[in-house]
Amino acid sequence: MKKVIEKEIHSIDEGIKCCIKCRLCESRKNAVPGEGPVPCDLFILGEAPGSMEDRLGKPFIGMSGKFLEKMLADIGMTREQIYITSSVKCRPPKNRPPKDDELRICKENWLNKQISLINPKIIILLGKTALKQMMGISESLMDCHGRMPDHDGRKYLVTFHPAAAMRFPKIRQEMEKDFRKLKSLI
Numbered sequence: 032m033k034k035v036i037e038k039e040i041h042s043i044d045e046g047i048k049c050c051i052k053c054r055l056c057e058s059r060k061n062a063v064p065g066e067g068p069v070p071c072d073l074f075i076l077g078e079a080p081g082s083m084e085d086r087l088g089k090p091f092i093g094m095s096g097k098f099l100e101k102m103l104a105d106i107g108m109t110r111e112q113i114y115i116t117s118s119v120k121c122r123p124p125k126n127r128p129p130k131d132d133e134l135r136i137c138k139e140n141w142l143n144k145q146i147s148l149i150n151p152k153i154i155i156l157l158g159k160t161a162l163k164q165m166m167g168i169s170e171s172l173m174d175c176h177g178r179m180p181d182h183d184g185r186k187y188l189v190t191f192h193p194a195a196a197m198r199f200p201k202i203r204q205e206m207e208k209d210f211r212k213l214k215s216l217i
């Protein structure tokens with residue numbers, strides 16, 4: 032079964048790499064499908080690739096990625112234990128937030144398929160864009176981080192994006208608390 036899922040994920044990756052379904056394909060260098068074991072109990076969803084990710088085609092390899100790895104290390108985990116991807120697979124120009132139609136197109140064509148094949152038990156939503164992408168809501172993260180709602184038959188953890196936690200010590204503290212909750216659950 033694992034081999035079949037790996038093959039299907041590989042074919043999704045290939046589809047993402049040559050996707051021209053929205054305007055983000057015009058400015059990207061490389062689409063960034065995601066990486067990690069498949070299937071996998073944990074799935075991290077970010078916002079969008081940044082410049083390093085765009086250059087190398089891998090998720091979370093810039094400063095946010097290093098910070099995320101540190102947060103995971105603090106709860107005794109490594110990135111290799113988790114499937115990691117973003118809400119859209121191509122870098123938006125000047126790192127602007129993805130637009131609603133870009134989110135919708137990427138979800139319908141790729142993200143939903145990734146989730147159903149990888150079949151995670153918990154999806155960790157990093158930041159407002161990931162929350163909107165999966166739950167369809169735009170709530171302040173200060174109000175809703177740390178929640179672990181069930182949605183469409185899966186459990187989610189709502190937390191901050193590492194880019195915000197890196198800049199603001201208070202957000203970092205809150206994100207650390209959220210990750211400790213995650214640890215207690217797995």
Ligand code: URA
Nearest residue numbers: 077078079080090091
């Ligand atoms: N931020 C994201 O949301 N995804 C990445 O891959 C890198 C930074």
